[in-house]
Amino acid sequence: MSNDGAGPNDRAKPEKIRCDACPVLCYIADGRAGACDRYANHDGELVRLDPLTIIERSADKLVPFLRGGDGTDWDGDIVQSNRPFVTAVGAGTTYPDYKPAPFIVSQEVAGVDMVTVVTEGIFSYCGVKVKIDTDRHIGQERDVVRVDGEPVGHVMTSEYGSRMLSLGGVEHLTGGSKKEGRVTCDALLRLCNCQAVEMVIGDKGHATTVIVQAGKAPVINGVKEKLMRVGCGSAAIGMFAKQWVGHVDDVVVVDDHITGVLSEHQSGKLLDVPPSGIKIKGRRSTPGRYFQVAEPGDGWGGTDIEDPLTILGDFNPKFAKPGQSLLMVSTTGEQYGYFTLDSDLVPQPAVIPAQLEASAHLIAENCEPSVCSVVFMAGAGGSLRAGVTENPVRLTKSVKDSLTYVSCGGAEAYVWPGGGITVMVDVLDMPAGSFGYVPTPALVAPIEFTMRVADYGALGGHRAEIRTVDSVMSPDNRKVAQAKNQPDPMAHANYRWAGKPDA
Amino acid sequence: MGPVAAILPCGVRLHLQHGPIDLIIGADGDRRVAFAAARDRFVSVLDELVGDLPLLRAQVLPETGLPTGKIARAMVRAVQPHSGFITPMAAVAGAVADEILTAMRAATHLRRAYVNNGGDMALYLARGQTFTTAMAGPDGADLGRITATDGIGGIATSGMGGRSLSLGIADAVTVLAGSAAQADAAATLVANAVNVNHPAIRRQPARDLAPDSDLGDRPVTVFCAPLPAKDIQTALENGQRAADQMRQRGLIHAAALFLQGESRLSGQTGFTPSPSHRTLVHA
Numbered sequence: 001m002s003n004d005g006a007g008p009n010d011r012a013k014p015e016k017i018r019c020d021a022c023p024v025l026c027y028i029a030d031g032r033a034g035a036c037d038r039y040a041n042h043d044g045e046l047v048r049l050d051p052l053t054i055i056e057r058s059a060d061k062l063v064p065f066l067r068g069g070d071g072t073d074w075d076g077d078i079v080q081s082n083r084p085f086v087t088a089v090g091a092g093t094t095y096p097d098y099k100p101a102p103f104i105v106s107q108e109v110a111g112v113d114m115v116t117v118v119t120e121g122i123f124s125y126c127g128v129k130v131k132i133d134t135d136r137h138i139g140q141e142r143d144v145v146r147v148d149g150e151p152v153g154h155v156m157t158s159e160y161g162s163r164m165l166s167l168g169g170v171e172h173l174t175g176g177s178k179k180e181g182r183v184t185c186d187a188l189l190r191l192c193n194c195q196a197v198e199m200v201i202g203d204k205g206h207a208t209t210v211i212v213q214a215g216k217a218p219v220i221n222g223v224k225e226k227l228m229r230v231g232c233g234s235a236a237i238g239m240f241a242k243q244w245v246g247h248v249d250d251v252v253v254v255d256d257h258i259t260g261v262l263s264e265h266q267s268g269k270l271l272d273v274p275p276s277g278i279k280i281k282g283r284r285s286t287p288g289r290y291f292q293v294a295e296p297g298d299g300w301g302g303t304d305i306e307d308p309l310t311i312l313g314d315f316n317p318k319f320a321k322p323g324q325s326l327l328m329v330s331t332t333g334e335q336y337g338y339f340t341l342d343s344d345l346v347p348q349p350a351v352i353p354a355q356l357e358a359s360a361h362l363i364a365e366n367c368e369p370s371v372c373s374v375v376f377m378a379g380a381g382g383s384l385r386a387g388v389t390e391n392p393v394r395l396t397k398s399v400k401d402s403l404t405y406v407s408c409g410g411a412e413a414y415v416w417p418g419g420g421i422t423v424m425v426d427v428l429d430m431p432a433g434s435f436g437y438v439p440t441p442a443l444v445a446p447i448e449f450t451m452r453v454a455d456y457g458a459l460g461g462h463r464a465e466i467r468t469v470d471s472v473m474s475p476d477n478r479k480v481a482q483a484k485n486q487p488d489p490m491a492h493a494n495y496r497w498a499g500k501p502d503a
Numbered sequence: 504m505g506p507v508a509a510i511l512p513c514g515v516r517l518h519l520q521h522g523p524i525d526l527i528i529g530a531d532g533d534r535r536v537a538f539a540a541a542r543d544r545f546v547s548v549l550d551e552l553v554g555d556l557p558l559l560r561a562q563v564l565p566e567t568g569l570p571t572g573k574i575a576r577a578m579v580r581a582v583q584p585h586s587g588f589i590t591p592m593a594a595v596a597g598a599v600a601d602e603i604l605t606a607m608r609a610a611t612h613l614r615r616a617y618v619n620n621g622g623d624m625a626l627y628l629a630r631g632q633t634f635t636t637a638m639a640g641p642d643g644a645d646l647g648r649i650t651a652t653d654g655i656g657g658i659a660t661s662g663m664g665g666r667s668l669s670l671g672i673a674d675a676v677t678v679l680a681g682s683a684a685q686a687d688a689a690a691t692l693v694a695n696a697v698n699v700n701h702p703a704i705r706r707q708p709a710r711d712l713a714p715d716s717d718l719g720d721r722p723v724t725v726f727c728a729p730l731p732a733k734d735i736q737t738a739l740e741n742g743q744r745a746a747d748q749m750r751q752r753g754l755i756h757a758a759a760l761f762l763q764g765e766s767r768l769s770g771q772t773g774f775t776p777s778p779s780h781r782t783l784v785h786a
Contacts, residue, residue, distance in 0.1 A: 016714045022522030023553040027714035035523035035713075479509070 017041050085116070085410055085448075085489055104462060106453055107469040109490045113453040115466055116489070117388045124442045126378035127168025128191050129424070131159065132218045133228040133370040135256055135331060137296030137304075138163050138208045139201035146200045150183040151176065155201060161228045165201075165212075167191070173441055185441035191374045192427045192435040192443065214374035215428050220298060227367035229331035233260035233301065234289045236331055236363060241267040243359050244327065250276035251327045254293065254311065254335075256302030264288035277320030277345075279313030301330040308337055315345040327356050333363030373426065376408070376435075380421040380447055388449055391460035395449065396421055398459045402496035404451040407489045409434040410480075413447075423447070431480045450489045452497070506549070508542050517541060521549045524599055526620050532613035540610030541603050541618070548574065548599055559591040560717040574598045581684035584754055585692055590717040597659050597687025600625035604683075618683075623659040623690075625683035626651060638677060638759070638774075646761055649677060650773035655756060657683030661690035662761070668709050668716060668723040672730075672738055673697035673762050678746070679772060680755040689746075689755045697742030697760055703728035727763075735765050743767045 297304025
């Protein structure tokens with residue numbers, strides 16, 4: 001595999017590296033392992049030597065040390081529920097897949113013999129869907145997303161309070177230039193392993209720089225996002241109307257999508273808020289709801305405005321009175337202003353009453369922290385299935401029939417309807433460092449298929465290759481605890497035969 | 504990653520690990536109390552040692568002061584009686600094992616207990632109790648059994664196959680001593696002494712293999728092809744001389760030396776050779 005430009009592989013490698021996995025901080029020479037024999041220097045990269053990652057669940061998972069603990073968190077006895085789940089992280093692969101998967105392990109789970117086929121898939125058809133919790137403008141739908149100048153994906157349909165990106169995929173990995181493929185692969189790898197990736201969205205003139213890291217707040221044009229909006233401007237009016245009525249004559253919630261006006265809004269009408277004579281620049285949708293009050297940007301409520309008064313026209317003297325009060329607030333409560341009309345009916349800044357300031361803080365408090373979510377999406381419908389069975393379509397059918405449970409690094413995978421085995425999984429639910437790559441370029445990701453031994457036989461599985469889980473376990477395995485929000489891949493409830501194991 | 508603890512699948516052994524320290528612990532008695540004590544003591548062990556690392560990686564000289572940490576002091580004391588080049592790191596595994604065993608014994612009465620730190624073992628045997636351990640060569644070959652009786656507090660093995668670097672060519676040198684730290688230091692030195700000059704032996708400066716090795720530029724053995732019989736004899740005799748001297752000075756109880764299918768014993772090792780293994784006993 002030749003390189004046609006400077007890339008991560010072209011950096012000069014130091015002869016020895018410092019391992020920071022434990023306080024000993026070994027210097028490790030190239031090709032050697034540290035004092036623990038667990039970490040090694042592989043061409044200047046610190047790598048774990050553990051062959052497999054095992055998830056240990058329930059009472060028998062690794063006991064965290066609590067200094068001064070009395071040991072009551074652990075009974076010192078073997079627990080019957082000592083039931084590890086062998087993940088595919090570190091399992092290796094048997095590409096091009098005509099051989100059985102590296103590990104096909106069996107164990108009895110609550111009276112049922114289960115088998116888990118464990119492999120690290122090489123995914124050419126793979127990418128990530130990124131959900132960025134922000135109302136700030138990060139680009140138009142269909143704008144190209146670039147990393148290191150290479151196109152790696154695009155902006156897709158916005159979701160409520162979030163912007164969405166679709167990155168990677170076969171077109172970028174193998175459909176463009178070599179450099180495009182390599183940069184895409186590297187960006188996907190870093191995103192999937194929960195590292196930060198800087199990307200530029202849109203073309204010159206309207207480019208936005210965004211730093212995305214799974215589980216962390218996005219950084220947009222150098223500014224770290226703090227909060228998701230509580231709802232669109234119209235929704236915010238509905239949520240907080242009761243707290244405003246009687247304390248202020250009108251409220252405008254500024255939002256790039258739908259700006260809300262209390263006195264015109266349905267909820268204001270129901271609370272008998274009289275017309276204030278306010279005029280909003282923008283396109284009125286329904287009463288009290290306005291589109292396009294300004295351009296998108298990183299100002300108030302995802303618009304480009306810094307001075308909220310710029311979205312107001314002249315007050316209608318038929319309804320407006322001098323001294324009338326107005327609260328303007330953004331959808332995150334981060335920006336707010338209080339105004340009173342002077343004798344010419346022009347809003348003038350005034351000291352905000354404590355009650356109204358509290359309502360702005362309440363909006364902020366109701367906004368969830370803004371985070372980036374990275375969901376790995378890949379198709380396991382291809383030759384990877386041959387490592388599982390000699391009759392690949394039967395695996396697909398078995399998954400669709402809820403006889404086979406699909407997980408990635410032990411994390412539950414959503415399986416798309418329709419043909420093939422197209423899965424999605426939140427990378428935060430997977431063990432750290434679950435992803436690798438091959439220079440093809442393609443991502444290497446763990447995938448496990450768990451089912452009853454009988455069902456494995458029925459789908460043409462490599463039954464002769466089944467090993468007991470005990471024969472796979474070794475003290476050198478990396479052991480991780482089950483992610484709190486994740487179901488047990490072997491729990492009977494995952495399967496169609498739940499409650500009737502003999503069926 | 505901090506220290507971790509787990510009960511091994513057999514249900515009766517405790518595994519403690521932090522960085523390079525890997526302990527397998529067994530105890531006959533109130534196991535629950537003993538394991539809790541081991542776990543509590545283990546939590547800070549690596550951090551205590553790391554604080555004294557520069558001192559522990561330096562050669563011990565008569566004027567060397569004692570470090571602050573308890574385990575570090577035990578390491579210095581274990582190597583101080585020996586002559587020749589040695590740093591307290593030669594006793595690190597044994598000293599850690601001793602400390603955890605001490606913590607368990609302080610917590611509860613035990614009939615028998617061991618703390619195995621990667622082949623260097625601290626042992627407690629109440630009167631009349633014995634402990635048998637299997638010896639294996641670097642290739643996994645069964646070398647025989649060693650049965651320790653009460654009075655033996657440590658069994659340590661050193662050689663080319665282990666995690667640490669060796670200046671010698673021994674497949675394995677197993678030493679029985681009053682403590683694991685003493686056994687560890689002695690096994691290191693006896694294994695270094697099992698040596699001879701021969702073109703079949705390839706050596707490399709320790710620093711090239713492990714940049715922060717306490718052995719610095721000293722040539723450590725990286726490969727040893729089959730040697731002529733007389734060189735095997737010479738190397739084993741060199742090692743045995745070192746072991747005999749230590750035994751006469753009361754530093755160790757016994758030692759068993761293995762090299763390329765041959766072995767030598769020094770003192771009452773309780774050694775039973777494996778039937779398939781040729782042994783020359785000159786004790």
